[in-house]
Amino acid sequence: xxxxxxxxxxxxxxxxxxxxxxxxxxxxxxxxxxxxxxxxxxxxxxxxxxxxxxxxxxxxxxxxxxxxxxxxxxxxxxxxxxxxxxxxxxxxxxxxxxxxxxxxxxxxxxxxxxxxxxxxxxxxxxxxxxxxxxxxxxxxxxxxxxxxxxxxxxxxxxxxxxxxxxxxxxxxxxxxxxxxxxxxxxxxxxxxxxxxxxxxxxxxxxxxxxxxxxxxxxxxxxxxxxxxxxxxxxxxxxxxxxxxxxxxxxxxxxxxxxxxxxxxxxxxxxxxxxxxxxxxxxxxxxxxxxxxxxxxxxxxxxxxxxxxxxxxxxxxxxxxxxxxxxxxxxxxxx
Amino acid sequence: xxxxxxxxxxxxxxxxxxxxxxxxxxxxxxxxxxxxxxxxxxxxxxxxxxxxxxxxxxxxxxxxxxxxxxxxxxxxxxxxxxxxxxxxxxxxxxxxxxxxxxxxxxxxxxxxxxxxxxxxxxxxxxxxxxxxxxxxxxxxxxxxxxxxxxxxxxxxxxxxxxxxxxxxxxxxxxxxxxxxxxxxxxxxxxxxxxxxxxxxxxxxxxxxxxxxxxxxxxxxxxxxxxxxxxxxxxxxxxxxxxxxxxxxxxxxxxxxxxxxxxxxxxxxxxxxxxxxxxxxxxxxxxxxxxxxxxxxxxxxxxxxxxxxxxxxxxxxxxxxxxxxxxxxxxxxxxxxxxxxxxxxxxxxxxxxxxxxxxxxxxxxxxxxxxxxxxxxxxxxxxxxxxxxxxxxxxxxxxxxxxxxxxxxxxxxxxxxxxxxxxxxxxxxxxxxxxxxxxxxxxxxxxxxxxxxxxxxxxxxxxxxxxxxxxxxxxxxxxxxxxxxxxxxxxxxxxxxxxxxxxxxxx
Numbered sequence: 001x002x003x004x005x006x007x008x009x010x011x012x013x014x015x016x017x018x019x020x021x022x023x024x025x026x027x028x029x030x031x032x033x034x035x036x037x038x039x040x041x042x043x044x045x046x047x048x049x050x051x052x053x054x055x056x057x058x059x060x061x062x063x064x065x066x067x068x069x070x071x072x073x074x075x076x077x078x079x080x081x082x083x084x085x086x087x088x089x090x091x092x093x094x095x096x097x098x099x100x101x102x103x104x105x106x107x108x109x110x111x112x113x114x115x116x117x118x119x120x121x122x123x124x125x126x127x128x129x130x131x132x133x134x135x136x137x138x139x140x141x142x143x144x145x146x147x148x149x150x151x152x153x154x155x156x157x158x159x160x161x162x163x164x165x166x167x168x169x170x171x172x173x174x175x176x177x178x179x180x181x182x183x184x185x186x187x188x189x190x191x192x193x194x195x196x197x198x199x200x201x202x203x204x205x206x207x208x209x210x211x212x213x214x215x216x217x218x219x220x221x222x223x224x225x226x227x228x229x230x231x232x233x234x235x236x237x238x239x240x241x242x243x244x245x246x247x248x249x250x251x252x253x254x255x256x257x258x259x260x261x262x263x264x265x266x267x268x269x270x271x272x273x274x275x276x277x278x279x280x281x282x283x284x285x286x287x288x289x290x291x292x293x294x295x296x297x298x299x300x301x302x303x304x305x306x307x308x309x310x311x312x313x314x315x316x317x318x319x320x321x322x323x324x325x326x327x328x329x330x331x332x333x334x
Numbered sequence: 335x336x337x338x339x340x341x342x343x344x345x346x347x348x349x350x351x352x353x354x355x356x357x358x359x360x361x362x363x364x365x366x367x368x369x370x371x372x373x374x375x376x377x378x379x380x381x382x383x384x385x386x387x388x389x390x391x392x393x394x395x396x397x398x399x400x401x402x403x404x405x406x407x408x409x410x411x412x413x414x415x416x417x418x419x420x421x422x423x424x425x426x427x428x429x430x431x432x433x434x435x436x437x438x439x440x441x442x443x444x445x446x447x448x449x450x451x452x453x454x455x456x457x458x459x460x461x462x463x464x465x466x467x468x469x470x471x472x473x474x475x476x477x478x479x480x481x482x483x484x485x486x487x488x489x490x491x492x493x494x495x496x497x498x499x500x501x502x503x504x505x506x507x508x509x510x511x512x513x514x515x516x517x518x519x520x521x522x523x524x525x526x527x528x529x530x531x532x533x534x535x536x537x538x539x540x541x542x543x544x545x546x547x548x549x550x551x552x553x554x555x556x557x558x559x560x561x562x563x564x565x566x567x568x569x570x571x572x573x574x575x576x577x578x579x580x581x582x583x584x585x586x587x588x589x590x591x592x593x594x595x596x597x598x599x600x601x602x603x604x605x606x607x608x609x610x611x612x613x614x615x616x617x618x619x620x621x622x623x624x625x626x627x628x629x630x631x632x633x634x635x636x637x638x639x640x641x642x643x644x645x646x647x648x649x650x651x652x653x654x655x656x657x658x659x660x661x662x663x664x665x666x667x668x669x670x671x672x673x674x675x676x677x678x679x680x681x682x683x684x685x686x687x688x689x690x691x692x693x694x695x696x697x698x699x700x701x702x703x704x705x706x707x708x709x710x711x712x713x714x715x716x717x718x719x720x721x722x723x724x725x726x727x728x729x730x731x732x733x734x735x736x737x738x739x740x741x742x743x744x745x746x747x748x749x750x751x752x753x754x755x756x757x758x759x760x761x762x763x764x765x766x767x768x769x770x771x772x773x774x775x776x777x778x779x780x781x782x783x784x785x786x787x788x789x790x791x792x793x794x795x796x797x798x799x800x801x802x803x804x805x806x807x808x809x810x811x812x813x814x815x816x817x818x819x820x821x822x823x824x825x826x827x828x829x830x831x832x833x834x835x836x837x838x839x840x
Contacts, residue, residue: 130701161705
């Protein structure tokens with residue numbers, strides 16, 4: 001991989017001198033750091049980039065052509081980003097989808113569907129955690145328009161259980177991090193990563209957030225940077241969605257379908273054919289839409305069906321992607 | 335004079351004939367035992383001496399040799415006491431005129447001369463009968479156990495003097511009366527589905543599980559009645575046949591856990607605690623290889639409460655018996671095969687705090703904790719559990735549906751019908767239930783309509799299910815169709831089966 005002389009000076013300052021921070025940024029912005037490297041320094045940079053290249057990792061610097069514009073306009077962008085995977089995704093329009101690690105099943109399913117639809121128009125930016133992040137990944141992974149930003153070095157996998165998932169993202173999408181190889185996670189690095197999620201994206205969709213969720217930090221940074229904030233609505237009193245509702249109260253866009261987001265950016269979504277339910281299944285779906293979350297026995301009782309017939313029909317609806325099972329044998333419509 | 339008496343030793347579930355020979359010679363008084371007796375058999379010397387004395391009989395003060403044949407078989411336990419005593423009496427000419435030929439003597443002696451019960455009497459009687467022996471003298475305390483064995487003269491005796499009185503013809507013991515086997519005669523438990531509040535989904539899963547012989551796993555918050563449901567399993571299972579009851583009784587007899595009624599007339603329900611060791615679960619032991627919990631659950635239910643709390647190695651050991659329906663235990667003393675065709679029923683909480691997935695209570699576990707908790711159950715074991723069902727913590731007092739107040743008998747009726755269909759289907763093969771079907775049988779008996787097949791294919795793609803999960807779902811669907819008396823598996827049967835795969839969904 002060829003780096004321009006300017007890029008090399010930034011890599012020297014950020015990676016070799018360890019100034020991938022505000023001080024380094026000020027130096028680069030002020031032009032102090034952009035100077036000619038002498039032979040010794042040049043060699044160090046080449047050795048470092050060659051080592052990374054061998055492992056399939058590239059560096060995007062603040063002065064690179066494809067450094068995301070949205071991030072450059074943020075108040076505290078990193079000088080360099082380490083990346084692995086499809087570099088061209090950096091230039092596309094980006095939208096962030098995040099959610100708490102504890103996300104109710106319906107929100108996960110719904111988030112996955114939204115992510116899949118949105119990824120046709122945007123590159124989806126998210127983390128690598130369970131719950132909301134995993135839902136966003138699951139939706140966008142098929143198309144490959146996906147950037148996952150890590151709070152640790154690219155070679156570290158946190159949570160370790162997502163190692164296989166990370167491999168898949170490397171294959172189809174892009175993984176970014178501002179930390180050098182081998183850096184573990186720290187409390188602050190999650191917050192710092194959340195600023196990247198917000199900085200990279202035109203908008204942030206929050207799938208689930210408790211009152212103290214990290215997803216709210218991402219949303220907060222998005223507001224700082226002047227980006228749009230979207231949130232799923234929740235029932236009053238559901239703790240996993242209290243943060244989402246608070247965002248909506250404060251003026252975030254309420255999202256019930258992908259078009260709610262796309263219309264903000266002037267994109268007309270394609271009419272897609274819904275697999276529709278007929279007969280018994282249709283009746284059940286109708287009831288679910290009216291009642292919200294319903295226990296299978298209560299549903300069977302209300303519609304005058306046998307309970308196991310209702311289970312079968314609900315299972316069919318679930319397979320068609322029209323309903324979702326949450327805990328305790330309860331179902332809700334999507 | 336030499337006397338020869340027949341006794342029996344146990345080897346696994348089989349009885350092995352042992353001849354006890356006694357020789358009383360003139361000479362310096364001594365008392366020798368040869369023929370590979372173990373410590374418990376050697377100790378019988380003193381028991382027999384005291385028992386004879388305290389029964390008013392004479393212990394011969396001569397040179398005594400007792401021999402056990404065949405000499406290469408290790409003799410264990412105290413069941414030889416009575417045979418030794420009778421052989422001594424015979425050899426010292428205290429049983430003049432008594433006919434002891436072809437009588438099998440079994441029993442342990444107390445110092446007073448009373449006869450104590452022995453473990454494993456029924457398997458011994460069954461083996462001896464097949465060897466051609468028809469007359470037995472057994473401990474009176476074991477009488478109930480022997481009552482169901484037809485075609486033999488069995489004399490229960492409670493003391494050595496009764497045996498002598500019987501043999502010399504002074505006070506003959508009346509032979510044991512045969513008893514008719516009635517399944518479930520001694521209903522001990524109070525478990526019945528009519529006492530289970532609500533739980534419509536789990537109830538149905540339970541019915542399917544029993545109908546098709548599937549294993550099941552219940553997941554739900556603490557205090558939702560998982561154990562209560564599991565206890566109802568034996569009550570909806572088909573009644574025991576006499577042959578099954580005998581087989582189960584044999585195992586329980588060998589293990590020494592047979593109750594007072596003498597025969598197991600109800601399907602066993604075993605609940606080993608989660609601290610159980612692998613040996614206690616699968617069977618084993620130093621000298622005598624005892625059957626483990628899985629063999630004691632043969633023909634019934636093995637209930638593992640709080641599945642993730644069991645030791646991993648113990649759970650993994652269950653995998654092979656779950657497939658084969660028996661377990662072979664190999665020890666230095668030989669290898670023994672015990673039957674272990676049981677239905678596995680397990681329960682677990684959805685997460686360490688128990689509230690994961692609950693709508694009204696908040697789960698305080700981190701995703702990593704939940705993962706660690708679930709990872710305790712290995713994929714291969716989970717794979718062998720066809721039905722995974724959620725038990726919820728809501729009671730439905732106001733539900734009017736009759737389905738939630740049915741009693742066990744009503745469910746058992748439907749189960750019996752489904753089992754009858756399966757018996758016809760698997761006639762002439764070694765398979766009994768749908769759960770035991772292999773790939774070949776699935777292709778033969780689980781034909782889907784073309785339309786149904788297409789729906790399935792789409793569904794599986796959407797749910798990202800593995801091929802193995804697919805086979806499990808089809809087997810359960812077959813059982814649901816049987817309960818519905820439907821020749822063909824309809825899409826609705828498959829859909830219902832899919833709803834019982836809790837841990838397959840991604």
